[in-house]
Amino acid sequence: MTAPIVVFFVLAALAVIGAVSLILQKHPIHSALSLIVVMVALAGLYLLLGAEFVAAVQIIVYGGAIMVLFVFVIMLLNAGVEEHISVSKMAGAPGLLLVVALAGVVAATIAQSSESVQIVPQTGEISSTLGISNMIFREFVYPFELTSFLILVAVLGATVLAQREKS
Amino acid sequence: MISSLSTFVAANAEIVITVVKIILLLFIVLTVNAYLTWFERKVVAHMQSRWGPHRVGPHGLLQPLADGVKFLFKEDPTPAGADKFVYYLAPLLALALALTSIALIPFGPDPIRLFGHDIYLGIAPPDINIGILALFAITAMGVYGVALAGWSSNSKYPLLGGLRSSAQMISYELALTMSVVGVLLMAGSFNLKRIIEAQAGPGLFGWHGIFGWNIWPQLLGFFCFFVAAVAETNRVPFDLPEAESELVAGFHTEYASFKFAMFFIAEYTSMITVSCLCSIMFFGGWLSPFPASWTLTHYLPSAILIPFGVWVIFDGMRYETVFGRIILPGVGTAIAGLGTIFVLLPNVNQFIQGPFWLLSKILVFLFVYVWMRGTLPRFRYDQLMAFGWKLLLPLSIVNVIATSFVILARMTWGPK
Numbered sequence: 001m002t003a004p005i006v007v008f009f010v011l012a013a014l015a016v017i018g019a020v021s022l023i024l025q026k027h028p029i030h031s032a033l034s035l036i037v038v039m040v041a042l043a044g045l046y047l048l049l050g051a052e053f054v055a056a057v058q059i060i061v062y063g064g065a066i067m068v069l070f071v072f073v074i075m076l077l078n079a080g081v082e083e084h085i086s087v088s089k090m091a092g093a094p095g096l097l098l099v100v101a102l103a104g105v106v107a108a109t110i111a112q113s114s115e116s117v118q119i120v121p122q123t124g125e126i127s128s129t130l131g132i133s134n135m136i137f138r139e140f141v142y143p144f145e146l147t148s149f150l151i152l153v154a155v156l157g158a159t160v161l162a163q164r165e166k167s
Numbered sequence: 168m169i170s171s172l173s174t175f176v177a178a179n180a181e182i183v184i185t186v187v188k189i190i191l192l193l194f195i196v197l198t199v200n201a202y203l204t205w206f207e208r209k210v211v212a213h214m215q216s217r218w219g220p221h222r223v224g225p226h227g228l229l230q231p232l233a234d235g236v237k238f239l240f241k242e243d244p245t246p247a248g249a250d251k252f253v254y255y256l257a258p259l260l261a262l263a264l265a266l267t268s269i270a271l272i273p274f275g276p277d278p279i280r281l282f283g284h285d286i287y288l289g290i291a292p293p294d295i296n297i298g299i300l301a302l303f304a305i306t307a308m309g310v311y312g313v314a315l316a317g318w319s320s321n322s323k324y325p326l327l328g329g330l331r332s333s334a335q336m337i338s339y340e341l342a343l344t345m346s347v348v349g350v351l352l353m354a355g356s357f358n359l360k361r362i363i364e365a366q367a368g369p370g371l372f373g374w375h376g377i378f379g380w381n382i383w384p385q386l387l388g389f390f391c392f393f394v395a396a397v398a399e400t401n402r403v404p405f406d407l408p409e410a411e412s413e414l415v416a417g418f419h420t421e422y423a424s425f426k427f428a429m430f431f432i433a434e435y436t437s438m439i440t441v442s443c444l445c446s447i448m449f450f451g452g453w454l455s456p457f458p459a460s461w462t463l464t465h466y467l468p469s470a471i472l473i474p475f476g477v478w479v480i481f482d483g484m485r486y487e488t489v490f491g492r493i494i495l496p497g498v499g500t501a502i503a504g505l506g507t508i509f510v511l512l513p514n515v516n517q518f519i520q521g522p523f524w525l526l527s528k529i530l531v532f533l534f535v536y537v538w539m540r541g542t543l544p545r546f547r548y549d550q551l552m553a554f555g556w557k558l559l560l561p562l563s564i565v566n567v568i569a570t571s572f573v574i575l576a577r578m579t580w581g582p583k
Contacts, residue, residue, distance in 0.1 A: 029253065029318060036311070043304075056300035060344075064307025065337070071311070072333045075318045075326065129296065129357060 008048055015041035026081050028074045032067060039063040053129045180284055188290050189270070196269055200435040201231035207537045214541040225486045225495060235428075243424035246320055253319035258422065258429035261312025265436035268305045271298060272443045273359055275521040276453055288522060298359035299351070302444065303344055306399060310336045312433065313401070313418050320421035328417025331407050331548065338555040339398040339405075345563035346391035349570040350381050350448045363452035377456035382449045385570070389449045391563040396441040398555065400434060402536060404543040407551060442532035443525075450528050453521030465516055468523045469506040476503025 018037035025031045039062040046055035136144050176183050205220065205227065212219025220227030245254060270290040278285035295301065310333055317329015351357060354365035366380050382389055398405035407417075419430045446452055457464040476499045483495025509516045546554065 027250070029250070029315075033253070033256075033315075040308075052297040053300070056297045056304045059304035060300070060307045064304065064310070064340070068307075068310050068314070068333060068337055071314055071318075072330070072337070075314065075330055075333070 004048060008045070011041045011044040011048065014038075015045070029071065032070045032074060035070070036063055036067045039067060053132055184284060184286060185290065188286075192269065192290055193266065196266065196436060196439065197432065199439065200432050201235060203435050203438070203533065204234065204431075205231050206533070207540070210534070210537045211541045214538075225483065225488075225491045229490065238425050238428040241424040243426065246322055246421045248321040249421070250319040250321070253315050255426075257312050257316035257319060258426045258433075260315070261309065261433040262429040262436075264305050264309045264312065265433040265440070268302055268440045269436060269443075271295065271302050271305075271359075272440065272447070273298075274453075274525055275518075276360070276363075277518060277521065279518070294358050294360045297357050299347065299357045299362070299444075299448075302440075306343070307340060309399075309437070312430070316422065316430070317418035320418075322421050324415045325418050325420045328420070332401060332418060335401075335405065335407060335551060335555075336399055338552060339395045339559070342391055342555060342559040342563050343395035343399055345560065345567060346388045346395060347448055348563075348567045349385045349388040352567070352570050352574055353381060353384065359447055359452075363447055363454060366451045367454055374458070376454075376458040376461075377451070380449065380451040380454070380456075384573075385449060385566070387562060387566045388570075389445075391559050391566065392448065393445060395555075395559060395563075396444070397536070397539070398551075400437040400441055402434070402438065403540040404545050405551065406545060407548055438533060438536055439529065442529040442536070445532050446525055446528035451524075452528075453525040455520060455524050465520060466510060468516070468519060469509045472506030472509070473503050476500065476506060 015038050018034045018041060022031050022034035022038065025034060040059060043055045043058040043063065046058055208230075209219040209227070220230040223229040223233050245251065273287065273289040273291070275288035278287045280286075291298075313336070314329045314333040317325040317327070317332070320326070350362060354362040356362060356365075367375065369375055369379060401407075419427055422430060455464060479499030479502060480496045481499075483491045483499060486492065486495070509519060
C-alpha cells in the first residue's frame with residue numbers, strides 16, 4: 001500500500017467513526033465534537049485529492065465558523081445529557097430498509113466500476129484557487145451572486161425575527 | 168544495527184529531516200516561550216518602575232526554569248462533575264493548534280544544503296499554495312480549546328469566560344480574515360513566500376527596501392489585522408475571557424499545574440505566530456529595510472551580535488555564582504563568536520540576512536504586545552463587540568474595496 005492509500009483509510013475511518021459517534025453520544029457537546037472530527041477528516045480527504053483551497057475552506061467555514069456556533073449555542077443553552085428513548089418500531093423498519101437500500105446502491109456502484117478504486121489527485125485548473133475563482137466569478141457569476149443575495153435575505157430575516165421578540 | 172539505521176535514514180531522508188526539524192522547532196519555540204514570559208515581566212516591571220524578576224539567577228534569567236519546575240510539581244486537581252474527556256482534551260487542543268500554526272511559517276528564503284538535501288528554515292516548505300489560508304484554518308479551530316475548557320470545568324466563571332471568548336473570537340475572526348484580503352490582492356497569491364517577494368519593491372516613490380513593504384499601501388489593513396489578531400490571541404486590551412477582576416481567571420480558572428501551563432504556552436505561541444504574520448504580511452518578512460545596493464548593512468547582524476556578546480561576558484563577571492561566572496560568559500562568547508563567523512564567512516552572512524531581519528521584526532512585534540499590556544486598560548464587553556462589528560469589520564471591507572479599485576485602475580490606465 002502506498003502512503004496516500006494509508007492516509008486515505010485513516011481519514012476515512014476517522015470520518016466514519018466520528019459520524020457514528022455523533023449519533024451514539026448522549027451529550028450534545030460530545031456529538032458536536034464528533035461532527036468536528038468528521039469535518040476535519042473530510043478536509044483531509046479533500047487535501048488528498050489535491051483540492052487545497054476546498055480543504056482550507058472546509059476547515060475555516062465548517063470546522064471553524066459553523067461548528068463554533070453549534071458549540072456556542074449548546075454552551076449558552078446549557079443543554080444537558082439527552083435521554084435515549086426506545087426506538088419506535090414504526091420508524092425502525094423503514095430506517096433499516098433505507099440503510100439496506102443505500103448500502104446496496106453503494107455496493108452496486110463499486111462493483112460496476114471496472115477499475116479498482118483509486119485516489120486521483122486533481123492537479124489541474126479546476127482545483128486550484130485560480131481555477132475556482134475563474135469558475136465562480138466568470139462562468140457561474142450570476143448563480144453565485146444570486147446565492148449570496150439569498151443568504152443576505154436569510155440573514156436579514158433572522159435579524160428581523162430576533163428583533164421582534166426583543167421589543 | 169548501525170548499517171540498517173543508515174539505510175533507513177537514506178531511504179526516508181525527507182521524513183527524518185522533517186522529524187528533526189519538528190523536534191528542533193519545538194525546542195526553540197518552547198524556550199522562546201519561556202523567556203517571553205521573562206521578557207514580558209521585565210518590560211512591564213520597568214514600565215511600572217519596578218525591577219521585575221531578579222532573584223533567581225542574574226537579571227532573573229533562571230525564573231522561567233523555576234516556573235517550569237513549579238508547574239510540573241503542583242497538585243493537579245480535577246473539579247468535581249467536570250466532563251473528564253473534554254476537560255483533558257481542551258488544553259491539548261489549544262497547545263497543539265498553536266504549535267501547528269508555527270510549523271507553517273517560513274523563516275528564510277534560501278535552503279541550507281546539508282548531506283545532499285535542501286533544507287528550508289521552517290517545517291513546511293515555504294511555497295505552500297494555501298499558506299495563509301491554512302494558517303487561518305488553524306486559527307479558526309483555536310476557539311475550541313478556550314470554549315471547551317470553559318464548558319467542561321463545570322464551574323460558572325470558566326463557563327462565562329469560555330462563552331465570552333467564543334463570541335469574541337468569532338467576531339474578530341471576520342475582521343482578521345477581511346483585513347488581509349488587501350495584501351492577498353496585491354500579491355495575487357495565498358503563498359507566504361510570494362507575499363513576501365511581492366514586497367521587494369519598487370514601492371512608494373519607486374524606491375526599494377522599506378518603501379516596498381505592504382505597510383504603506385495597506386496601513387488601514389494592518390491596523391485592522393493587528394487589532395483583530397490581538398483580540399484573537401486574547402491579549403490585553405482584549406483579554407476579557409480571563410478578566411481577573413470579573414471572572415477570577417476566566418476559562419482556565421479550574422486548570423492547575425501543567426494543564427494551565429499548556430494554555431499559557433499556547434497563548435504565547437499564538438503571540439509569536441501573530442508577530443510572524445504581521446512581519447510577513449505587512450513588513451516585508453525576511454526582506455531587508457535597506458536597498459540591496461547598501462552592502463554595508465549586511466554586517467548589521469554582526470554589528471549587533473558582537474557588542475551584545477561582549478556585554479554579556481562582562482555582565483556575567485559581576486555575579487559570584489556559577490551561572491554568572493561560567494554560563495553567562497560562555498553564552499556571551501558564543502554570541503560574539505557567531506557574530507565573528509558572520510563577518511568572516513560571506514556565504515554564511517548572506518544566508519542569515521533573511522532570518523535575521525524576520526526575527527528582528529518578530530521581536531519588535533513581541534515588544535509591542537508587551538508594551539500594549541503595560542499601557543492599555545481592558546475593554547468593556549459591549550465596547551469590545553461594538554468595536555469589532557461596527558468599526559473594524561466595515562474598515563477592513565473598505566480597505567478591500569479601495570485596494571481592488573486601485574489595482575483595477577492600475578491595470579486599466581497604469582503602465583503595462
